[in-house]
């Protein structure tokens with residue numbers, strides 16, 4: 559993987575984005591923000607799942623005023639997603655929001671933009687400019703079409719509006735539903751700006767298709783050292799967005815979570831391995847262990863194929879072999895495989911902490 563590109567650091571509540579800080583996982587609520595109890599419950603659920611920042615859609619004044627109560631009941635910083643209406647931004651800022659997503663070019667007169675900028679300056683609140691391939695400015699489309707070049711030009715236009723007012727507390731996203739355009743736009747933006755980049759493929763699709771598309775698009779960029787915060791957009795429960803983001807970052811060594819190695823199984827399998835590996839995955843989901851666990855289909859190739867794991871199990875007919883650091887430790891009966899493997903994992907984590 560290439561060296562991480564250094565960007566400016568911005569602060570969203572107590573979370574730092576950019577520079578050499580960890581890449582921050584975000585998601586977005588699906589509730590009506592004015593439905594305070596539902597919104598709070600969603601935010602807390604996503605935070606427990608691993609989201610470090612949560613964004614809310616602000617459609618009207620009621621949504622904006624709800625921020626005041628919501629911020630008091632959650633622990634993660636919140637972002638207000640606003641289109642066009644600068645007054646909503648001002649209400650959110652006044653009521654304790656930590657970041658605003660609004661495109662200055664859509665706000666209207668310079669006077670209105672200045673009002674938002676001044677309010678943000680006063681509270682040290684950053685603004686994310688969110689370029690979306692599907693809603694570029696008319697004149698830009700006429701000149702460049704809906705292209706990555708057009709997306710970059712749009713970003714430049716919006717950035718200029720803020721910089722003109724001496725505002726530099728900026729993050730940028732350049733999302734398209736087309737993966738190539740998304741990647742090209744971010745590559746170009748990373749050369750043009752040193753503001754932190756918020757990565758995403760917009761309208762990526764369903765849990766299955768969207769995960770693949772986001773992984774390709776975001777994976778290429780992250781591999782290039784580009785990206786400071788990510789949101790995986792899926793037509794699915796936001797918890798899934800968080801899970802996919804964690805797995806994506808972890809696959810590139812950018813996030814610490816337990817890794818599971820498992821074989822695809824073949825004709826040598828003699829036990830219900832899928833059931834075991836799914837249970838192990840569910841158990842490790844909420845753990846922050848830095849451990850690699852292998853769940854293998856047989857003892858013929860299993861231990862060898864899973865040498866990279868700290869702990870593994872290779873199942874056979876009615877029993878399984880547990881191995882630690884590549885060496886067989888003991889035999890367990892099939893019905894106890896899950897419990898015994900988990901107990902070995904916990905012992906391993908404990909002993910590593912002691913050493």
Ligand code: SF4
Pocket residue numbers: 821822823824825826827854855856857858859860863
């Ligand atoms: S570990 Fe065993 S069951 Fe799994 S793919 Fe390899 S040979 Fe087949």
